[in-house]
Amino acid sequence: MDAGGDRLLHSSNIAVIREVYDSEYSPQCFSMELEKALESRCSIIVIEPSQLGDETARWITFGNYLHKTAVISGITSIVSE
Structure with a gap:
């Protein structure tokens, strides 16, 4: 990461989480980058690591x-009144 820590956040409100394995802790870094993108309320988030993308899709489906x-x-409780 660069000194600002925002290497993947762009001024256009888009976050790209790139699948770059540069250490044994890369999967945790991917999760932290996703968390940062969510906290900054990016309107578009592109997730390249397939495992993180699949997990995120499952959580969205569950939500x-x-x-x-x-x-x-x-609605059922209102109608049953």
Whole structure:
């Protein structure tokens, strides 16, 4: 990483997490870079490491499922009144 620590965050609000294995701790670095991109509220995040991308996709799918379940439960409770 460069001195600023923002080597992958661009001024256009896009983050690219590159799959560069330069140490044994690279997978943890990928996760930290994703966390940093999420915290900075990037509108587009490109994830090159396939394992991290697959894991992120699973969490997004699970979050969507929870959201739909909550909405349906709320609507059901309102209708059943």
